[in-house]
Amino acid sequence: MPRRVIAVEYTGPEALRLEETDPLGPGEGQVVIAVRAAALNPADGKGIQGQWGADLTKLPLRPGSEVAGVVTAVGGGVTAPRVGDAVVAFRVVGGWADEVRTSAANAFRLPADADLAQAAGLLLAGTTAWHLLEATGLGAGTAGADTAAGRTVIVHGASGAVGELAVQLAVLRGARVVGTASERNQDAVRALGAEPVVYGPGLEQRLRALLPDGADAALDTVGTDEAIDTSLALTGDRSRVATIAAFARGAEAGIHLLGGGPGADPGSALRAAARGPLVDLFARGALRVRVADGYPLERAREALERVMSGHPGGKVLLVPTALPDRRLLG
Template identity: 35%
Template sequence: MKGISYSRYGGPEVLEYGEVRDPKVGPDSVLVKVRAAAVNPVDWKCRAGYLDGALEAVFPVVPGWDVSGVVVQPGPAVSEFSVGDEVIGYVREDFLSRGTFAEYVAAPVRTLARKPRNLTWEEAAGLPLVGLTAYQVLTKALQVRRGETVLIHAAAGGVGSIAVQLARHLGVRAIGTASEANHDFVRSLGGEPVTYGDGLAERVRGLAPEGVDAAFDTIGGDTLRTSANLLAPEGRLVSIADGDVVDYGGRYVFVRPDAEDLTRLAELAQQGVVSVHVSETFPLERAADAHRRSEEGRTRGKITVTVDWPDETAE
């Protein structure tokens, strides 16, 4: 099958389009014909070797953890899905090798949910990782409650934009950092935007003089420090970007696959509670360009890649 792979760590130039090994379908997996896959910052961080201390790379590596597609073969122990089912997944294993940037992926059922019917393939592919991250941080790590105020960083990005929508749904006031150009977008999601940079703390205090009940850091460094200083007494702090959060009494979170959580997110998307903004889409063979765009760090919502299936009956 065709796919993207890299045989060594490096920049986007190490990504190659061509033949990759066909996936094997285990007892608890299904073979998914990929329609779209999303690009996440963790993808290029893995490609660059930044996560080598945590995730072993079995080269050649097919990148990508997010997917939307169609089940073409269930494993022998699978009863949850049948041929023809449209699914989404956060298909992460504990090592790097068998990703979603290919024509097919073997996905464990623990990583999958049914695709929301009202989302395009590209939108659906953009939901799993960022949606699960936002959902697990807000509902489990921060345990936000109705009437509270949460500070969400990079509120126009992939994780942040979903977090703002979920906060609104949960009855939580969301203050979101964003560039001036993205303020209207954050407002459209239900958030109250504040501008990055010098004076951020004062701007947030102008909206929440008593401090925020919870802070969701997606950037780290100075942003994490500022977030800690903006907490109300008994306020909670979580970072998905900086392990130093524990020094401020907070918690570091790495998203995990969870079929139940993903199903709940798919239901919220189906109900129109959560939407996915796709800023740009690339064909699979241009995955390197998609990585480059992601590394620029100025994406509104999601970047996706798509697989061209001229013959829709192809399996």
């Protein structure tokens, strides 16, 4: 019987349980995916803590919004993907499972030899990073849009999942990127093509030493006052600063608020449209995802605790099935 992870209360990682379910069949326009890797995100933890609301009628929650795996069944009207295709899927419901069912429109084909562990962590962080760049005038270069070429960009939290993809997209678009991270992640940030700086007291001086003329844009994936203050100081222009984490402080400062927070721009259409281009870039090796570790479904609690530590060291995954192929764990 397939298994899935559920959350039975609004508390924290201790709310997780593993249960057996009936095998899924695809409805019209849907596909069923055998999950090889499912990503955990801070948003999963926040949802389980009740930060998005604690409606008891919605329990149990079925966390897990992004997976990579292989299509095992397709419903009526589905022409792509096909059974046997490797896919990455986002946004799904209940991805921390042996199998998941979703609209075919959410499943993107990957090359047969794609690294499914990396792919599983690509799209939530990637679409968020895409939105950050678009909001600050570093867009993909559509007619009339500003582009990143020759611009200087600060990425706060450059060693995090969203930060790493924001760095890579900005570098691909021709920007010079300075990224903040802890001491132990300086090399990881450098490897992405950015200039690393350590966050913490004295950050503004360290940024000014690298960017004496300031920065053209600043992207905050951390949410600290330090990140917002230094972003405003270095850009001198709140329209060039965006946050995905500091909603109260960001509203006060008049910067771009992105995502699901109060008063924020969800950017739903923009993010949905970014999935295809992100998968294309990943498939041709232009983007990569740092994988911290993969845990079996039975250890979902431990995996979520690691994500909620705020310093996971890369994407944390659940890997439901015994993996014949070590590539799945990098």
